[in-house]
Amino acid sequence: MLRIVLSTLRHRKAGFAGAFVALLCAAALVCACGVLLDTGLRGSVAPERYAGAPVVVTGDQFVHQRKIKKKGKVKHKAKAIAERAWLPAPVADRVRAAGAHDVVTEVTFPAEIGSGADESWGHGWESAALTPFTLREGRAPGARDEIVVDAATARANGLHAGSRVRVASAEPGVYRVSGVTRQALKNQAAIFFSTAEARRLAGHPGMVTAIGATGSKAAIAGALRGTRATVHTGKDRGKAEFLGAEKSRIKLISMGGALGGTALLVAILVVSGTFALSVQQREREIALLRAVAATPRQVRRMIGREALLVGLVAGPLGAAAGLPLAFWLRDRFRGLGALPPNLDLVVSPFPPAAAAVAAVVAAVAAARLAARRTARIRPVEALGDAALRPARLGAVRALAGLLVLAGAVVLTVVLAGLHTDAASSPVTMLAAIVWTVAVALLGPVIARAAVAVLGVPLRAFPVGGRLADANLGTGARRLASVITPLTLMMGLTATILFVQTTMGHASARQATEGTVAAHIAGPKVPHGTAEEIRRTPGVTAVTEVVHSTVRVGLENYGIQGVTPSGLDKTMDLDVRKGDIKNLDASSIAVSTTAASRLHVAPGDTLRLTLGDGTPIAPKVIAIYGRGLGFGDLTIAHDLLAAHVDDPRGTLLIAGTAPKGVPTTDAASPAEDKASTNAEVNYVAMGLIIAFTAIAVVNTLAMSTADRARELALLRLVGTTRGQIARMLGWETLAVVLIAGVLGTAIAFAVLTAFGQGMTGGAPYVPPLAHLGVLAWGALLAAAATALPARLAMAARPADVIGARE
Structure with missing residues (x-):
């Protein structure tokens, strides 16, 4: 058995190269995320100011x-x-x-x-x-x-x-x-x-x-x-000494866990797809083994050992590559201010070992699963089945696909009811991945339906279009294999990008609409400066605004402190119930989102803990609608300023702004916060997008390279290089269209649920940015198809067919 495995690996290097790259990237991602998680759990910060005090x-x-x-x-x-x-x-x-x-x-x-x-x-x-x-x-x-x-x-x-x-x-x-x-x-x-x-x-x-x-x-x-x-x-x-370092350490635990879990799910999906395509390409030789009395168990063992050998090489190499990747992530997070410079990574053997083991297990499991159908073919039917490659969907796979589809629907419905970033972020990514898994399982059915629709316009183009239609129709399983990673990449990319734009746009819109002051000064304006501006001729009202985070129970809520006098001239919180004019040290206003979560209304008492640990129990006097732009809770400025590290804040000025006072625009505080969070998420999730992009190139390149004999036959019967190129171009366009529609549909479903839960409205998707996502997918697909096709057509057709025979 081992000799057969080694011989297969030696003679099918191109097919296993794709699986090797996928596993290597998966191990690197899991290792890097594991290092971040380990740092969050066991990382420490050496004292500086307190170094001389035991x-x-x-x-x-x-x-x-x-x-x-x-x-x-x-x-x-x-x-x-x-x-x-x-x-x-x-x-x-x-x-x-x-x-x-x-x-x-x-x-x-x-x-x-x-x-x-x-x-x-x-x-x-x-x-x-x-x-x-x-x-x-x-x-x-x-x-x-x-x-x-x-x-x-x-x-x-x-x-x-x-x-x-x-x-x-x-x-x-x-x-x-x-x-x-x-x-x-x-x-x-x-x-x-x-x-x-x-x-x-x-x-x-x-x-x-x-x-x-x-x-x-x-x-x-x-x-x-x-x-x-x-x-x-x-x-x-x-x-x-470094309170921010402790917060960052806690954040690394959640970020490393969420990112590592997402990376592992994506890796399993991508590796499974890569091995599935590799096994599909070998159906003829597997059928021959079955015809000469190889049992299904022997076939599964052979494929499993092939995957084991690939995983044993790719896993440790990928884990080793994950260590510099973790340091690269550390530097990026430090540059964005999400990680303090004095919190160093904890590098131990556990994350690389776990990543290597995960790669090996994923390889063997994916290969055995992919070989399940082929290994069970009866010997008498083996050669015919390998030649025809039917796109039937097995009962088990169909049932699994429907169950996963139902799970995706449930996750999307749940997402629509989540109102906090901590709760919605992991569910958002998970929902997008589960939708893609459903697409992968039901891929052959989706592919046949899509080809039936696209076949009509394709047949309008002689030779190239008709050949593309014929190939797509008979290769539904291959089409499903190449659609899955492209759908995953487009869907995940759109979801990650437009979750940030949805939150940023909603926050900035509420801040802009709710700021009625003519001018904004800040940040870090001291109280004394605010008093001087109030006495300036032409100034009708000055509202001091300071921000912090409080705990209600154990939950985090953003809070702002505002000076009540003249608030109606500088800020419109969109009060829905009650009256904010009577805001004082014993009262609080609550956003509609927070009020629904906390089950409070005007007249109720809300017990909370201020940022420095001081408990208070103010009375709710108003419910307002613009919580995204101004924070979930609003209390009197003097009360909050006495319990924050830096009491300096922003000034909203009604009337004529005094000379020499630096001003900014209304949306900038909300936009800056959203932008910082978005950049951190882009860096973290960008690695997963890059991984899926590599998987797209891998899968399409493997699929095209395996068609060398088919392309050679077309050339022998008189098809020109140009006609073959046009055929491949139409096929690639069909793949991009199908994946683009599926990826867009997945992203739209997830983003709509996310927007409903977090902003109460529709998602914000910039058209040009979405076109950019689709164009990026099309570019990858074209490059991954064109180069292997050119290499395949470089050899003489007779040599290719002779070598294959």
Whole structure:
């Protein structure tokens, strides 16, 4: 058996090359996604600011929920909050009482000087010991208007002791540089103020962001039991310092899992199709084996071992290629701001090993499944069946196709009822893939129906069109095999592209329609500037807007804080119920989508946790329609600003805009957020699209190359090269049309359900972008057909037929 397998692999290199490439790409994708998932699960961030403090105490950065289940079991869940949790300053006394020494308190708040690091924070000089920072020149800040800057900030802005510089913060001002540190942190800038000034600018009287100490973690944790303080040591201190890194780590878990699952599903579909086509091309030789007494089991074992050998080579190579692919993904995500630079990938043997095993299992399973029908042919019928290649659809395959089709319909209906991105995103991709699986299973029936429709116009063209019609009619199984990957590519590409445009367009439209202010200033405008603009002649109203994320239970909701006075002159939230004019610190307005999910109406109390972990229970006073453009929840500006890391925000100005105030357009905040999310999704899912594109080229090239004998016979009976080229052109056009219609139909069904659930309206599909997707599919199909056909026709027809015989 092994000799037959090796001989087959040696003499049918072209056919197995397609399966090899598909498996290699599949293993690379699964490995890269596995590395991302592993990083999310086990990745850590080394501390920078807190490197000199063995023990760091911070506020609890999680919202907790405990449920008592059957038999008294308690299930605990925790979700991260969006902002920094603060601690009462007296917690430091408890730490000291636990026997700790070198206890240092820390306040952290946004503060920037000109150009420099992406992250820049202000601190009190007393917390310089946490790193530690030491002075290179000058002295510590003593007066209220003095600061110490780190070495990198001084170098970037040309500062030295004695310089005067403007510092942007919640209360901007001009300060004198009293000193410059020797040290600079890699991923953040540090500006040190006097203790009193730092606490004033932080805006949280009697509170601190962290406490550094030297002592026993167990003793300190015991002393803090019953408070909302958490104790960190080792690399865990990095979580306390870089809140964004922890959020990114959690996001990597969901992204790696979703992307890896989607990649695996696509890989199974693509590899199955590739092996199915390979087995179809070998039906004649398999039939000969059956005719000389090979049993169905032996045929299946032979094909399975062929796939095993291909998988054993392609799997490890693909897994090895997946490691640099994971680093490429890391760099792209860092460039988009979705991954912090100090969260490094965790590279372990588990993802490559899992990817290699997955490739081998997928290869063997796909090959055995593809050989099922051929291996069961009765020996007497073998040669006739191989010659005729009927396109009958077996009862098992037909039943499976109908069941999968029903599953696709159910998923699409479910998608129409999902209103959050976290819930709808995986279902959207899954629905598109399941629709494609249904197309693959019912492919021969779809192909015959499509050929019957296209045959009429094709027969209008002499020779080329008629030959194409005849070939398509007799090769329905081959046609179904090449349609599937092209349908998958077009359907997935359109779905991924237009999910983003649908959300972005809906958000921007609501923001534009709901912003009635004449001008918008921002971002990061401090409260003092807003007060100055209010006093400017010609300005009739100024609305300060600050954004954050809150938790209702464990669910995330976007929230905005707005100044209630003059809100009707700057913002129209499309209030459906209640009245937003009476918005104050004890009330809240809720979008229609959030209200339906939370089951609240005007007059109800909504319990939620603000971004810094503070629980509130405001009364619902209004329900509004423009939640996509402005956030699901709206509360008073002063309430929200007191519980965010950066209270600076955007200003909506009614009337004449003062000179010197930077303005932007109404849709930009919504569009920027949608654009950032879209770019991350494009990078992640673009790899799967690239994989399907490779599968399209593979399948079409294998299909065309296998027709060398057929093309040679046509040339022997007098068909010219030009007529054959036109025949292949018409066939390719038919394939692209069928796949384009199917892919468009799949995308339209999924996008319509997605739009209904997420935006309450129809999907937004730019016509030119959709034409681009179809054109890209047509280009790939043409290239994958033309080159193998040219190579096949380069040899003399007699030589080709002689070699095949």
